[in-house]
Amino acid sequence: MAGENQGNPWGSPGGKRPSGGNPWTQPGGNGQRPPSDLEGLKKAAVSFFNDFMGGHIGGGKVFTIFGLMLLLIWSASGLFQINSAQLGIVMRFGDARNVVGPGLHYHLPYPLEDVIVAEVTSARKIEVGYRSGDARDPEESMMLTSDENIIDVNFDVLWQVDPARVKDYVFNIKDPPLTVKAVAESAMREVIGQSNIQTAITSGRDAIERKTTDLMQKTLDQYQTGIEITQVNLRGAMPPPEVNDAFQDVTRARSDKETKINQAETYHNNIVPEAEGQAAKMLQEASAYKEQIVNQAHGNAERFLSVLQSYQNARDVTARQMYLETMETVLKDARKVIVDPTLKGTYLPLSEMIKPPQAKKEEP
Secondary structure, eight states, X not given: OGGGGTTOTTOSGGGOOOTTSOTTOOTTSOXXXXXXXXXXXXXXXXXXXXXXXXXXXXXXXXXXXXXXXXXXXXXHTTEEEEOTTEEEEEEEXXXXXXXXXXXEEEOOTTTTEEEEEEEOSSOEEEEESEETTTEEOHHHHEEEOTTSOEXXXXXXXXXXXXXXXXXXXXXXOSOHHHHHHHHHHHHHHHHHHTSOHHHHHTTTHHHHHHHHHHHHHHHHHHTTOOEEEEEEEEEEEEOOGGGHHHHHHHHHHHHHHHHHHHXXXXXXXXXXXXXXXXXXXXXXXXXXXXXXXXXXXXXHHHHHHHHHHHHHXXXXXXXXXXXXXXXXXXXXXXXXXXXXXXXXTOEEEHHHHTSOOOOOOOOO
């Protein structure tokens, strides 16, 4: 029965081995062994090359040609392309040999040499204190100022690989983004710790960005990371939401204080010049009065000296002139009466005679 022979490894009824005792003997064959995998591969290769070359080629030549093709393919595997934003580091048995720029290059086939490709010109961004979508990270953003106030600081760091130090970038740091973020947070905390809260949230933003950039670059250079910080953008520096209202009250009070100070300075700037002008005017008037009095005194002195000189030259004439001038001054406003000595009891009231005639009043 057919079912009785199923599962029989020897292919004969009763499970008995065929004559010859060789389980691999092909049925109907001459007791020959079937070809092994290597032999089959060899025959297939020979058949392929015979068909390809159009003639008969021996097995040894096939393996020679096949080996040469493998050697050619292995040699060609050393060709590699570097893009415009990349640099390549050629490694020979794990040792960095040289750095190659963009273009088509060649290195010895693996495992003799290999190449590590690094992106160098593309800018990368690290977010500190927040995540995209305005999600806050209080553990990163809460920082203490020099006047012991807490502010919420969010900022970006733009960085790239320094092409001149690409070996440092590849071999000296394990996780570049994490390194940049840790250095950025540390540098910002130090800069904020040296600034008061008013400066940090108003006029000092540019200075904080510049100081943070310089401090980050200095730290990364000390670690020989091969990273270049291109920019630090301070997105926000505000008090925490829990105390924002109280801080706004303080800010308004400070604003009122500044307003009062500005008003006082304006008043001062108006009053002081006016007072200085009045003082200068009084000094000028006093100086003019002084000059007038001094000049008048000099004039009187010169006049007296002139009279004295005239008196010394003509005593009688000068004495008579001085007498007449003195009498003229004394009698100018006095009531004068002229008495004629030849006529006894007769006098002329000169002051009455020189009075202007008065208009007669008309009777009603």
